[in-house]
Amino acid sequence: MSLSVDVFVVGDDGQVDVLDVPEGSSDLAGFERWRTSVCGSDAVRSLGASFFPALAGGDLKVFPDQVTDFLAECALIRNNLEVVAPRTDPSKTHAEYAGQISERLRNIEDAAERAQAVAGGVLIW
Template sequence: MSLSVDVFLVREDDGIRVLEVPDGCSDLAGFERWRTTVWGSQAVRSLGARFFPVLAGDDLRVDADQVRAFRRECAVLRENLEDIVAGVNPVTTAGKLLGQLSDRLANIEDAARRAEEVGGGVLIW
């Protein structure tokens, strides 16, 4: 299984409406095992991350008023990708993992940007 990243809007009944992924975008956020091995890893936690580690035990819902802080956290992870990879026991080569992680983080960053544009939130599940 894979983790997905989506943009959502809150409905009037406080439920959510997940928006369609636009053409040319991807909703891939990593492998299911990345909940603990990457996003919830000690390497990510040591960077001061507070959003991504939630994935180790649950889905991550970033409400609209938190998206800006979430985007800052994404930027910190982007700046430290090599350190994150160094802290992970890869199933593949470190170079391949670095590329996969960069691509999946780009998808998450794109979703966060789109969420901010529409006043929505981000869901990783």
């Protein structure tokens, strides 16, 4: 299974609506196993991240007033890909992992930027 990233808005009636992914964007946020091996890893936690480690225990909902802080955490992860990318999986090189994480992180950043544009939030599930 794969993790997905979506943008949501909260309507006047309190109803949460997940928006369609626009053409040219992707909702791929990583592999299910990344919940613990990447997002909830000791490496990510050691950077002081708080949003991404929450994925180790369930889905992540970033509310509209948190999106700016979430984008800052995305930048923290991006700036530390060499630390974050696992080194112990014999099926992939460290560089391959870093590249995959970078690609999926770009999708997450894109969703967060789209969320800001509509005063919405981000859901990774």
